[in-house]
Amino acid sequence: MQFDSFSDFIAMGGYGFYVWLSFGTCAAILLGILISSLNDKKRIFKAVADQLIREERIKKAKQEQNS
Template sequence: MAFSSWTEVISMGGYGFYVWLSFGISLAALAALMVHGILTRRSLQQQSKQQQQRQQRLARRKQQERSR
């Protein structure tokens, strides 16, 4: 489908509102998924770090108890 002007591209033969709305919703959904993924990754990294620190503290306590 060839368009002769940018106005025709935007109007899409009368269906432009629906076409551009669907593009906008799709882009918004992809952006939301990216943000959610980034936030989830940060949260998991933080939880993993906290768990490793807990395990290190428990290991140190066990060693201290054994040395007594």
């Protein structure tokens, strides 16, 4: 589809409101998924690091008990 001007492109043949609303909604949802995924990744990495620290602490305590 070819447009004569930028305003015709924005209007999208009279359907511009719906077209741009759907693009905006899709972009917002994708951005929300990205942010959520990054937060989950950070939370999981922290949980794993905390678990490793706990396991090391337990291992040390058992070694001290046996000594």
